[in-house]
Amino acid sequence: MNEVLKCLKERRTIRRFLKEQIAEQELHYILEAGLYAPTAGGRQSPQILVCQDADVNGRLGRLNRKLFGGANSDGIHFVSPTQRSIADDDSIESGFYDAPTVVTLFAPERWVYGIHDCTSVAMNMMTAAWSLGIGCCYVSRAEETFRTDLGRELQQRAGIAEHYVARVHICMGYPDGEAVAKERKMERIHFVK
Numbered sequence: 001m002n003e004v005l006k007c008l009k010e011r012r013t014i015r016r017f018l019k020e021q022i023a024e025q026e027l028h029y030i031l032e033a034g035l036y037a038p039t040a041g042g043r044q045s046p047q048i049l050v051c052q053d054a055d056v057n058g059r060l061g062r063l064n065r066k067l068f069g070g071a072n073s074d075g076i077h078f079v080s081p082t083q084r085s086i087a088d089d090d091s092i093e094s095g096f097y098d099a100p101t102v103v104t105l106f107a108p109e110r111w112v113y114g115i116h117d118c119t120s121v122a123m124n125m126m127t128a129a130w131s132l133g134i135g136c137c138y139v140s141r142a143e144e145t146f147r148t149d150l151g152r153e154l155q156q157r158a159g160i161a162e163h164y165v166a167r168v169h170i171c172m173g174y175p176d177g178e179a180v181a182k183e184r185k186m187e188r189i190h191f192v193k
């Protein structure tokens with residue numbers, strides 16, 4: 001198996017991070033990988049907002065967590081038994097899991113492929129990050145998180161036009177511990193016979 005295939009297969013969602021900030025050069029490689037992701041019509045529509053301010057990430061992460069509501073764990077169906085997600089554990093306060101770096105991807109509100117574009121960029125960034133030993137968690141509710149006063153203020157401060165909507169957050173940092181691989185449902189692959 002070549003290195004790319006290995007990276008794709010071994011990437012795990014990470015929800016426990018060391019406090020140490022990721023190296024600047026590594027962040028650069030990750031962002032660059034995002035810029036080279038395919039986008040609809042080659043428009044390169046997504047805008048990329050990087051936040052490494054612990055206070056801002058903490059406040060925004062708590063807003064994101066609140067938007068999720070209560071945990072729905074029944075004690076059996078955990079998202080991750082080793083790295084609890086907000087779906088599993090009511091005691092988690094930040095939807096960003098205290099990751100030292102949070103990247104938010106924005107796309108124009110009326111651009112029909114905006115979510116696809118942002119997901120494409122996110123996957124390139126998460127794969128690049130994993131290849132560098134950095135873990136990521138793809139986090140939802142970006143639109144609602146950035147519709148808050150704090151979100152709007154940050155968007156404006158960053159110079160991202162008002163008609164751009166936040167679509168995806170990617171939390172990243174050095175993993176704290178090992179992530180356990182999830183079984184894949186192989187029967188999802190179908191061939192025309």
Ligand SMILES: Cc1cc2nc3c(=O)[nH]c(=O)nc-3n(C[C@H](O)[C@H](O)[C@H](O)COP(=O)(O)O)c2cc1C
Nearest residue numbers: 011012013014015079085086137138139140141182
């Ligand atoms: C569209 C999408 C939305 C997700 N939203 C969240 C989220 O809000 N919070 C979270 O902790 N994980 C989120 N995840 C991560 C998934 O829970 C994770 O990818 C899944 O459990 C499989 O684990 P793996 O990435 O290690 O294979 C999301 C993943 C995707 C693709």
